[in-house]
Every structure is written in C-alpha cells, then in structure tokens.
Amino acid sequence: MSADTPNSSDPTVETDQPADSRHTGSGLAAEKSRRLAQLDEIRAAGGTPYPYRFDRTHTIEQIRDAWGSLEAGTETDEAVTIAGRVMLLRDSGKLVFATIRDRSGEVQLFVSKAVIGDDAFAAIKRLDLGDWVGVHGTVMTTRKGELSIKTDRVELLAKAVRPLPDKWHGLSDVDTRFRQRYADLIVNAEAQRAFEIRHEIIASFRRTLHERGFIEVETPVLHAEAGGAHARPFTTHHNALDMQLYLRIALELHLKRLIVGGMERVYEIGRIFRNEGISTRHNPEFTMMELYQAFGDWNDVMDISEVLVTQAARDAIGTTMLEIRGETFDLAEPWPRIRMVDAVSEKAGRTVHPSQPIDELRTLADQHSVRWEERWGGGKLVEELFETLCEADIVRPTFVTGHPKEISPLARADRDDPWLTERFEIFVDSRELGNGYSELNDPVEQRLRFEEEQAAKDAGDHEAGTVDEDYIRALEYGMPPTGGLGIGMDRVAMLLAGVDSIKEVILFPTLRHEVL
C-alpha cells in the first residue's frame, strides 16, 4: 500500500522491542527484535526487504526433472532462477549450503564466498530460516552428488521476523497446528500431503462430473427455511430485510428446483453448516458434494458413487487399494449392498421391519439397550437399532439401503415395499460417507411428508423439517424421475488420506477463540 519508509520498524506486535535492544536477551521477543532490526539495516543500505515481485525460470521440480540425473561433481553453464523459502542453513566458513523449498520440492544452494564476493556472502549469512528468497545461479552437483544451485546472487523476497518451529521435530502441538495452520504447513510434510489429497479429490470429482455432463451450480447459503436434512441450523439475520435467515444444512432442495427447471444434471460442491457437536468426524462447517441426475434412480447414483470415489483415489493417492483397520480393500471392486432391515435382522437374530407392531420393536430396542422415545415410529426404531447393532462392524465401503420411509421425507418409496424408501447410505470404517436416493417427485406426497416433519418439529424434534411451500410449488411444475446423491468431501478426504480426525483435512477447523 504505502511506499517503504526508511527506518520504519513498525512494531505493532505485542512482543516487539526497540531495535536498540537487538543484541540483548533471547527468546521470541529478542529474536523478533533482531530480525526487525535487520529490516532497518537493509532499508538503510537502500535495499528492500519486501520487494513487489520476482521472476523465476524454473520451479524446483522442473530443476530436478531436467538435471536430476547429473553425475556427482558436475558443473554446468545452465543459468536458472528459483524462488522459495529458506528451510535449512549449513555454514562451513567460506561455503554456505542452504535448503530452499517451493511448492514443488526442495533444492540446495551452494554458495561460495570466492564466487559471489564478500558483501553478498555476508548478506547470505544474515538470512534466517523462514526467509523467502529469489536465487540466481547455475545448476551443479556436489562431490556427493547433491543437485545444487551454484549461487551467483540471492534476493530477499520477504523477511520472516518470527522463527520457524523446530527444523527436525516440526510442530506437534495439535492446538498450535490447527490454530497456526500456516506454521503446520511450513514444517509438517504430512499436513501438506493431507491437503494435497483433499484438493486433488475435489478436482477429481469435478472432472468426473464434467465428463458425465453435470453442470456445476451455486445455490444460496442463506436460507429462509433450513431444509434438506435432519440437523440444527445456525441462525443469522439480514439487517436491511429485517429477516431471520439460516445457514444451509444441505444443498438438496435448491438443486432439485434446478432439475424442475430442466437442467437435467447438476451438482454443487459447497459448504454446509450444522449447529451440532464437534468430534473427530464432525466440524460445524463442512463440504458436501450433491448431484442430481434426471431420468435416473438410486441405482444410477450408487454407480456414480463408486466411480467418483474410486477415481478420486486413483487421482489423489495413485491406488484404489486401501487399508482400513488392518484389512486391505480394493475400492474398484463393487461395493457390497445390504438392506438396513436385513442387516438389523441378522444382528437381532430375527426378522425386523418397520411394519411390525411398535411394541415388538420397542421391546427389541430395550433388549439391545437402545434408548427410544414415545414419538418414534417403527422406522425410527429400526434406524436406531441399525446404528447400535450394525454400524460399528462396517469396515469396507458398503451401501446400506432401504431406509424406512419415516426417516426419509425426501426419498421415494421403495417400488417393492411401501414401508421403505429407495435410499442408501455409504458407510466406510463405521463412518457415513454419503447418502442418496430415488428422489420423491410427487408434490402431493411430498406435502404429506413435510407435514409429518412439521408435526414432529411441533412435538419437540429440533432437527425435524418444515413445510417448504416454494419447494412444493416447484414440484407442482413437474420434476422428472431423478436420482440424487450427497457425499461428504471431508470424510472422503479422511478416508483417502488415512487420517482419523476431520480436523486433519480442514485447513482451519472451528476452534474456540484463542486468548492472546
């Protein structure tokens, strides 16, 4: 913004001290003071510690690709410029070795006092770990064969005034890792890897969907009604409209309006918000991919689910083989499909179905220590039994199908069983990964289902939905038969990155305010 002014150390941070005290004491305050004093010295000498831009000829990966096989002890005339962060410094008197890292990799600088002269050499010795530099030099290898840049000139691109975490141990304090993700990313390769995987998965999903004719759309985050899922919303307020709004808890209802509008194949990868607990599997804001395919049903979207996740695995980790809880599975093999009622029946040792008398199901729930509420019908009881009896045993990717109609207000009834719906959930490692169904498109039945939701909400179910009149109006214009799918992108990232906490795949997870 404003031009650089000489001698402006601009100490705006709590621990800064005047430059005069640069050589006294130690600790963070002294370290920052020392580095801030360097800024003054650089500016006093007519330099700029924060130049505006820098042109490089190569990324470090390109250097390695081009010259990675040079024999040990080779000097070339190949002039290159690179840019990166100083990660390590090794000073052996009249030689300095520095490890420079950019996004693509690391390479060593070979700096000889005899080559670059006393002043430039002294300037390089003043570099600190963490500084960003632009480097001009020629490609060489050392006697031991290490690919290096024989350095002619180093330009400071940005001075770091705060020291990096431990160069060997990195940053392990999880609180600091999540709060200062920037520091985590600088020093922890595993953190970089997890996010590379996450972002490659998202790119892969987009490619797969684009190839199949899906259009990426953006629908509102601010909703007048929080529908499309069973969850407690965040509330907010629009001042000019003086209107209470909710942050969306699902993408579903707007995307299906677009199917009504004739868009045929749409998807959105977007943030949704649920005002619920935080755990290793739940963050209050998370990323959902939802797609809707006209003229398809649940079978079509089950097939797409397998393709999306399997291709994402190829793209992000280079294999479809996954080890989960010590067992190895191939994502590319068809995922088992099991009806929820059959899974529960097997575990219970008797036939279980939502059509059974409610007292029988309640007794069964009691036998398995499932807490139930009076207002629950048979369908809800079956689901609770499933969660208690079956969920923990699901390891490999599995479609659990045929959810009771009672708990699936937006899914179409099973063409063979009016108590169930043509719905499935994908489970892996006991975690829900996705959810899809043949979409209910009968506006009259949809109204009845909404009214049941409204009744449940009125009876005290905070997560229940309401009657979305505009959505029903849309259905009244006619929605073609449609298959819909939602996949939790964070959960896919956890699966493929092999991490146990959702915070490992969310750059800035929700935390309490830091007390500084």
Place this chain on the structure above:
RNA sequence: GCCUCUCUAGCUCAAUGGUAGAGCAGUGGACUUUUAAUCCAUUGGUUCAGGGUUCGAGCCCCUGGGGAGGCACCA
C-alpha cells in the same frame, strides 16, 4: 453438556514436594563439498491463570481457561 488426559524457553521434550534443565532455533567464534553439517562458548522461563496445603509447589488440592480423546448429540 458429562468423563478422562494434557498445558514447562520460539519449537521438541526432561525435571522423588527441595537451586527449573537438554536438543533445536538464536548470539559469538572455527571450518571451501555440507546433508538435522560438525566443534567451542553462550543468551533465553509469569512452568496456562488465580487461589489453597506446606518450612518449601512445575509436581499435591480447588476454581477457571485452551486443547485432545471418549460419551452424549449427530440423516
């Protein structure tokens, strides 16, 4: 919301209730092929905060705070 664990130098970690230490980073010095360079010297602490017990508390107790894990919650 409940239970358990955890919080010591910038980072990673030590320290029977008895003078708060090490490695890295930093500072000064040596070293022209290092690889977490090495070697010599050296600075650095509100032990998360506040109470309490004790002759004496980083350590024991209480309250509060941050975080993690588990439970609850959770389509």
